[in-house]
Amino acid sequence: SQKIEQNSEALNIQEGKTATLTCNYTNYSPAYLQWYRQDPGRGPVFLLLIRENEKEKRKERLKVTFDTTLKQSLFHITASQPADSATYLCALVRNTGNQFYFGTGTSLTVIP
Amino acid sequence: GAVVSQHPSWVICKSGTSVKIECRSLDFQATTMFWYRQFPKQSLMLMATSNEGSKATYEQGVEKDKFLINHASLTLSTLTVTSAHPEDSSFYICSAQYGFYEQYFGPGTRLTVT
Numbered sequence: 001s002q003k004i005e006q007n008s009e010a011l012n013i014q015e016g017k018t019a020t021l022t023c024n025y026t027n028y029s030p031a032y033l034q035w036y037r038q039d040p041g042r043g044p045v046f047l048l049l050i051r052e053n054e055k056e057k058r059k060e061r062l063k064v065t066f067d068t069t070l071k072q073s074l075f076h077i078t079a080s081q082p083a084d085s086a087t088y089l090c091a092l093v094r095n096t097g098n099q100f101y102f103g104t105g106t107s108l109t110v111i112p
Numbered sequence: 113g114a115v116v117s118q119h120p121s122w123v124i125c126k127s128g129t130s131v132k133i134e135c136r137s138l139d140f141q142a143t144t145m146f147w148y149r150q151f152p153k154q155s156l157m158l159m160a161t162s163n164e165g166s167k168a169t170y171e172q173g174v175e176k177d178k179f180l181i182n183h184a185s186l187t188l189s190t191l192t193v194t195s196a197h198p199e200d201s202s203f204y205i206c207s208a209q210y211g212f213y214e215q216y217f218g219p220g221t222r223l224t225v226t
Contacts, residue, residue: 009153032213043118043205043217044156089155093213100146100215102155 003027004092004103012109013080021075021106023090029068030092030101035075038087038105047088048075080110115139116208118218125196125225132192133221135206141186142208146215147179150203162189196225 007022023033032051036044050057050066050073057064063076077084090103115138125131135145143164148156160170160181168181178200180192189208193200201224207215 036217041203041220041222043116043207043220046214046216049213100158102158104155 004090004101006088006090006103006106008106009104010107010109012111015080015082015110015112017080019077019080019084019108019110021088021090021108023073023075023103025071025092025101028094029071030094032093033064033066033073034091034093034100035062035064035073036089036091038089040087044089077108082110082112085109114210114214114216116206116216116218118204118206118221120221121219122222123224125223127197127225128195130192130194131196131223132190133204133206133223135189135191135208135218137187137208137216140208140210142189142210143186144209145183145189146207146209147181147189147191148205148207150205150220156205159191193223196223198225201225 003026005024013019034049035047037047038044048059048064050064061078065074087105087107089105092101117136119134145162147159149159150156158171159174160168162168162181162183164183164186170176178194183189203220203222205220207217210216
């Protein structure tokens with residue numbers, strides 16, 4: 001079965017720095033990969049999607065890279081702010097389109 | 113656009129009773145909806161895939177007789193936890209498929225069984 005690991009359970013960084021979160025997977029390569037933000041007691045909110053044939057995707061202060069050789073995706077938040085503090089989840093989707101596998105999540109805390 | 117709601121947002125019930133959770137796609141039609149369960153500080157675990165007009169597909173280890181799913185319309189799926197026990201206490205989240213590759217999630221329902 002697919003196994004997805006996110007780099008660490010918790011990450012603390014100083015405001016203004018770049019936060020980098022890692023998502024590693026085993027077995028088959030996904031058709032695409034998504035990143036979500038989840039706040040306590042809330043459902044995940046979609047942030048970015050990157051397809052298997054894309055190397056990089058950007059959206060405002062967010063950047064996602066996808067390396068199918070390394071079986072890894074990196075999620076960057078530049079100029080981080082305390083409001084970015086949340087848990088970030090990566091999710092892999094197979095070609096069938098409706099099989100989502102979520103990582104364990106990384107809790108990010110941006111310290112003012 | 114692409115808003116998904118859940119009701120109730122939280123519920124407390126006594127052991128042995130049944131609880132129904134509703135998931136609605138408010139501004140789009142969803143042929144497929146998903147039900148997840150999340151324990152504290154853990155990731156989402158897919159319980160079942162709900163397809164409109166057909167039986168749900170349950171993940172391995174999920175009791176279909178305990179977690180009844182009905183997807184009667186393109187905008188509504190329900191999850192009924194039957195004969196709930198304290199170990200069923202959890203955060204239940206639904207999502208609706210939007211297009212081919214996107215899912216939009218509901219805000220979740222906190223179930224506490226006493």
